[in-house]
Amino acid sequence: MIEILMVMGTVPGRVAVLTDALEQFRAKGVIVRVATTFDPVENTPAATELAEVHRLPTSAELGSRFVRMAKRANPARRPWLRAQRDPWVRRHAKRADVLVALDAHALHTVWHLAQRHRRADAVYGIAPALRAVEKRSADPARYRRPRLNTTGPAPVVLASATRSQTVDLAKRVFEMSTGKRAMKLGPVRWFWQGAVTAPGLPERHRGRIARRVTGNMLESGHAASAKRLALAAQGRLGPTTRGPLLDPIVDAELSQGKVSEHLMTVVRSHLKLADGFLKKRNPGKAEPHVLRAFNLMFHRIVQFDGTTSPLAEDPEKFLAPLHDSEAGRAMAAPRGRQSPAAFPPAGRPHRMLFFTGLNDNFLGPILDRYEAMPGVEVRRLNLREESILPVLSNGRTNVVQHLLAGSSKRADEVQEAWGPHLDWADTVFVDWCNLGAAMLTMIDPGTTRVVVRLHSFEAFSWWPHLTDWSRVDDLVFVSEHLRDLALAAVPRLGAPQGPRTHMINNAMELHRYVTPKVSADSRFTLGLVGLSSLAKDPRWALAVLRELRRRDERYRLKLIGDALDPKLSPAIEAYVRELDAELAELESSGAVVRTGRTDDVPGALTDVGVILSTSLRESFHCALVEGAASGAVPVVRDWPFFAGRPHSARTLFPSDWVVGTPEEAAERILALTASEEVWREAGRAASAHVLSTWDWSVTQKDFDRLLLEPPATAD
């Protein structure tokens, strides 16, 4: 009687085919046994009724030593490692006439069984198994005759066993000597530093060893050794291996609030790896490297939590690795639109669609105006709605995948979710150049005009690099210096297919801030509104205060707004520590008052005589302008991120408002608060200036021109 031993490495997708084959074998009088790597009763109950089905011993049954060994082994070898230790398999493989692999995961196990039992046929698939059975049935005598070449195991088995045992031993030694425990020993760390820099070691091994060793050094608390080793190995590694080795070191430094000097080496390496995958037409594998490069380049420690930013200092140079990479070029490729944006036809209302829900802080007056305006129909697309959220989920990853591949399923989903809204609208207004804008430009907007407003933080983020600007008609900035920065950082904004750019100040209803000051002594109260980011730099205000109090102790500082959250980053934590130390002394003497957050800012400003802008960077600084509207004398630090540029705080505000140092600020304050009359006059002039320049009653005309009139050329 013919006996078959089948092996299944995965749950079969086609159970009917399997049971049909088992029935055929049974009809031929063949004994069939099946070994599976999974639970057959649960996954193939029908097969258990037609054959003797046996599950290979599990890792839990084989013990912890096996688990460790299996973990080290190539995953494809694991079924065989289990089968090898199974007496049931050994017994029935010895008796089998035909050994059958039913799927690719079972091939290796059957290959090994075939080497050990050379009398049996060893085939892949059901039809070949049936053929083998037919052949044996047709000439049983031929297969009974013993032959030299089918007796005993193949010599290759012995060689293979010795080789795999040796390999396993070598792996165990390597794992132990590079593990966390070993890295606590100085001589071991010294040894590996020498080993990874030794000549002649192939790069893939050098890179793999160095990565494991540095990783475990970091985890065992030896960051300095890890950095030393990674740097020592750099000279012997190619550009794509260098970066991943420095990756954990850069991460460790960022987590301490430091910008690593090797940051851009790692960025370049990831972009190069991404380029390699793109060349092989594998955008899926390129995407994680692009995301990693973005995470590093636009990390908050790098761009937001320092007194300067490499992007603001030299945008072209900082972003050159991105723009010069294949991945950067793929993401920058304009997809364009099939039809140009059309101005709404006469005879029906102008339909405007506003993206809302993510941050509507600066949208209120604009929405109110157009919702109340005859001849305009407004709809809001709330991106926080449950029906929209799935489209936005994992948004950045999906946008990157889409841009690298040129198409994506997510784009179809965006089309399905947002397409009807776009079809309805004549104009879509997207406040903030972030996820909403990037996802919107994944699809062709048809004839709808697309307007995007970029405030400030977005220019220091990846979003402008993930937005297809050939599908945006108008890009609005709130200040000229932000426009300069964005144009330098994203060169395709200036390309022929790029959007028209406009500068329109924020919509602010300033009249509600015009309230009388409580007393003449208010002139000695400096005010700083908004403290929740490190960029506001309240310590600069303290420097001004100290300078003033050195001359006149009546000056005090009122801090309005939420305090900085030290948990946001180690850099903020360090800043808050120093700020708190300074405040401890000044608060106790009553020189500084912290009011916290208030909903009544006009009320809080009634006793503020001097309004400060101490920020490192701002796009416009509404709080300063609101303070000036209240009659407080404005004093503006020349925001360091933009100081000395063609456009800066000095070109945005009247030049006498802007100062370079705390000493200059103190001089201006002393001069303008010398007497009540001087102070009130200066306050009145500042208030008149802001109301006539930036009040919504003035700036709304710019919005009307942008949104209601046929597009003109760029400002």
Place this chain on the structure above:
Amino acid sequence: MNNGRTLWDSLKLPRPRRSGARPHLVYLAIGFPPAAKSCAYRMRETANQFAAAGWDVTAVTIADEAWEREHGLDHTLSQGVDPSVRVVKLPLFRDDLETDIRSFTEQRALAHKDYLAELRKQDLKVFPEPVFGGWRPALEKALLQIHRERHVDLLVTTCAPYVNLAATWKLWETHRVPYVVDFRDGWSVDVINNGEAFFRESVSGQWETKLLTAAVAIWNVNEPISRWYRERYPELAHKMRVVRNGYDAASIPAQVRPAPPDRPLTFGYLGALTLPVPLLDAVLQGWRTARAEDPALADARFEVRGHIGTGWARGANAHAELLRAAAVDGVLVGGSVPKAEVVDLYSRWDAVVLMVTGGRYMTSGKVYEYMATGLPVVSAHEADHDASTVLSTYPLWTGAVGLDPAELTSAFRRAAAMARAADAAEREKARAEARQYAREEQLIPAVREVTELVLGAGGPTAPQSSPAGARVLAREGRS
């Protein structure tokens, strides 16, 4: 990479026949009988027609064992081959379809997919065609050896595989042997997705351009493909000719009668199941609903005959799973049918189901055979399909309804009504419509044209036109 190379040195070609002044034609036809492939019918008739036209024909194909890995063998096909045709079988095998695990290396057993990917990569380095590209050196060597043994006057190459073109070019390049390319479904046209398979500037594009430029004649199986090539190579338009697949009269029953009212209907499909799984699923859904809704189909059966899957997946792929699950709906899977027994199959079927992939560039061979039976035809293919063009004048056709299961349900119901109601006159009218597509009728003019082009008007022997199928019937001992 392929077993053929190692076996090559021991290859002994059959002795060339010397028939006086008859010119020598080599027919490079991988898939020649006894390969159980649908292309074998066209190849058999092509060789026979050239033999009848006065050529000494040497057909070059691959070893019988190689077909065992694919769809198997049908020795009844060889019975219809003209005895004067010499068949050379090269020891070339598809390594990707190997199922003997003993022949695997451990690395292949460990990472089978990677091995296959690498194999394809290596094939592409030799010739821009995965799977077959690696056969190029062996094919080139074989043709040169055949030419050395006896001068070749004409080479007829039929694709696929397209690697045949490399060997064809070799013989042209070294010995200026004129050649005809029987392109059948073309190369640069993607007949499945209705578009361009590759650019003219690509490696494949460059091969195609140079091969077609020097060819004596270029044949295609239908007008849309021929038009594609005429538009792609307008300077070569004069060489293009449509040579439809047609049908073999020997496979068609002499008479088809309406189904008796007391017998359940039998629908049939004959052909390799290489169509997309969703297409088969849609047909089975349509069939299930029709059977449930229409009393005329209550006990009806749907017999599916043909090869399912290749290599390790033979009889064990998604198609097989779907068909077995449909057994409760009266779907029977009967395996492949020897060519000589096809006539019996059609005799007991009441209607046929034409399941074909592709679109406007695809016709398939079975559409002609189905028409010739005079049975009602249910079309299960895209509406914009060349089979629709061919069937448009066939009176017992249920129409091109696309692949919507609900529409297919209606088509099955219409076919059931036709199977019961169509009388002998209607069936005869339907069969008469198909007669123009007899295989011989398609090939004789093309063979005559090529013969005259290569040997001059008159040629050695002009092929005798005979009533469609009579020659094959006679050869197969049937009347």
